[in-house]
Amino acid sequence: MAISRVITWDVIESKGYETAWAELSDGSLRARGRAVGVVPEPYWISYELQAGEDFVTRRLSVTAETGTGTRTLDLRHDGHGRWTTDGEPLPGVDGALDCDLGLCPLTNTMPVLRHGLHQTPGEREFLMAWVSVPDLAVQPSQQTYTHLGPTERGTRVRYSSGTFRSDLEFDGDGFVLDYPSLATRRR
Template identity: 75%
Template sequence: MGELSAPIPSPTGSRTNSTRPPLRDPSAPGAVESADGSRTLDLLHDGGGGWTANGEPLPDLDGALDCDLGLCPLTNTMPVLRHGLHRGPGEREFLMAWVSVPDLAVRPSRQTYTHLRPGRVRFASGDFRSDLEFDEEGFVVDYPQLATRLTAR
């Protein structure tokens, strides 16, 4: 597939149902190197719900708070942590700026996260469904068929 580089989102803001601040990704530049060449993406969020990709406005994403980087379970953490869905009951639907890999195309994605029990949240988008396991801090531990967090020895 190639190699992808992107920053890890950092916490900002103050609205949350948990003891940790919500996560936002105001700027997510990334690059992909593959046999087909290299591609870059400069994905920017203006803090008010507006997005641009490589300087071009993305009006279909107006109101989205987060990006969801394809094949990256870390980006599922942001909406779950913001609303404490890894700890307590609830179901929330989000509009996400979904970035497909390796082409780095950005598309709107409606995603639903449903608390199943502490540490277990169902992720759904379109016909896709997966039950994700989170740790107490709200980070993905297991995303079936995609990734499992390795623990320190």
Template identity: 70%
Template sequence: MSTSRVITWEVSESKGLETAWIEFDGDALRARGRAVGTTPEPYWISYALDTTDGFVTRRLLVEAATAHGTRMLDLRHDGEGRWTTNGERVPQVDGALDCDLGLCPLTNTMPVLRHGLHRAPGEREFLMAWVAVPELTVEPSRQTYAHLGPGLVRFASADFRSDLVVDADGCVVDYPGLAARLTAA
């Protein structure tokens, strides 16, 4: 069964806003979004995210614009653990299943849903293909997600920790220090 959502977040970390149009189809999702921020410098991004079954990232296409010009990123996962950016291999993120678009609360959804961490006990560590915004560079990021209670998931990476409030679809409602939902439809 396919369902659609539109969510807008106030992104305090970037002093901006993000809106995502999300389609859930079984255990896959497609999304497109736009964000504008003023920190670390004024920027806007536009992105399209596509996952395979199991909410594993297939492709993240991002365009970022700043006063210095426009950048494009085409991040692809081959389904066997290998990644490319704009056609070039990125071996440092091999083995990752997910992308994590910086300053974007939507990309926390995939690992939460894949393991049902918004509903049931568990803790998982992930290697993520983390995308810096607005630079659009890709780096490895070790992250841990742990179920704290229904709709409450702890996110940790290095020495950073935040307890995320998520809805029944695994989408962020409140990410203290990063973003808070303004609307949902």
């Protein structure tokens, strides 16, 4: 059974917002989105995300427009742990299953859904292909997600990477409701 959603977040960190059109179906996620922000500089982002079987990222295509021009990124995962960016090998993130688009609450969905962390206890560590915004540089990022328990609206899951830590709230479908200091879903 497919679930289609249109979700808008106020993105506090960028002083902007993001809207994603997402579809969950049989362990896969397809989404397209747009974001605008003014921090670290005024930008406009458009993206398309394809996560295949077991919510593993297959492709992230991003266009970023800033006052200095337009950048594009075509990030692909071959299904065997190897990544390319714009057709060139990206060995620093080999083994990662997911991308993480900076300032984008949607990309927290894949690892949470894959391991059911929005429904059941557990803790998982991940290597992510993290994409910074708005420059679209890709670098490895070690991240940990820990199920903390139910809330009135969903489930709280702790996200940590390096010294950064935040307790995110997810809805029953695995989409971010609240990411303190980063983004809050509009009602």
